[in-house]
Amino acid sequence: MDQTTPTSEVGTDRVRRAWNEHHERLWRAVLAWSGDPDVASDAVAEAFAQALRRGDEVDDVPRWVWRSAFRIAGGLLQDRRIRDGRGAAVPEGTAPAPDDLVVLLDALARLRPSDREVITLSLVGGWSSHDIAELVGSTSGAVRVRLSRARRQLRHLLEDDHG
Numbered sequence: 001m002d003q004t005t006p007t008s009e010v011g012t013d014r015v016r017r018a019w020n021e022h023h024e025r026l027w028r029a030v031l032a033w034s035g036d037p038d039v040a041s042d043a044v045a046e047a048f049a050q051a052l053r054r055g056d057e058v059d060d061v062p063r064w065v066w067r068s069a070f071r072i073a074g075g076l077l078q079d080r081r082i083r084d085g086r087g088a089a090v091p092e093g094t095a096p097a098p099d100d101l102v103v104l105l106d107a108l109a110r111l112r113p114s115d116r117e118v119i120t121l122s123l124v125g126g127w128s129s130h131d132i133a134e135l136v137g138s139t140s141g142a143v144r145v146r147l148s149r150a151r152r153q154l155r156h157l158l159e160d161d162h163g
Contacts, residue, residue: 011055018061019048026069029124033116034073035109039080043073066125067135070117107157115150118143 023044031040047069051058058064108116121132133143 008056011058012052014058014061015048015052018051018065022062022065023048025125026066029066029120030069030073032105032108032120032124033070033113034077035105036077036080039073039076042076043069046072063131063135066121066127070121070135074113103158107154110157111150111153115146115153118146119150119154122147 026047027040027044030043031037034040034043044065047065050068051061051065108120111119117136118132121127121135122129127135129143129147130140132138132147133140136143138146
């Protein structure tokens with residue numbers, strides 16, 4: 001079987017609409033989760049490229065792309081074995097991030113990966129507990145528990161950094 005499915009105009013339009021609506025928010029969510037702007041850029045681009053290649057096979061492009069981007073980012077992070085265990089160095093020529101953003105990204109990096117995933121999908125991605133459960137392959141109840149735990153831990157970490 002051919003690995004590439006021809007993409008119809010309708011499939012291309014669905015991916016384009018998803019790109020226009022979701023790519024910036026998805027990039028921020030993957031950045032918050034991974035702590036690495038290169039991983040975020042590569043994962044989001046690859047997720048949309050795969051959606052485009054799959055064409056009409058993808059029923060719900062936004063959900064598929066969000067789920068795929070996080071999986072791709074996870075694979076990239078494993079492959080790269082990031083130097084300091086929390087995030088990659090910011091590329092040269094990149095403007096420094098505001099101090100509050102640095103503190104937030106550092107606190108997010110200290111959360112468990114599963115907690116960091118649900119909190120970024122919720123806070124940055126804007127997804128509901130039900131939607132997150134579908135994206136990560138869990139139940140709504142389990143996601144609500146993880147979100148509660150992640151919020152509590154993030155609050156504690158941020159208070160310690162500023163307290």
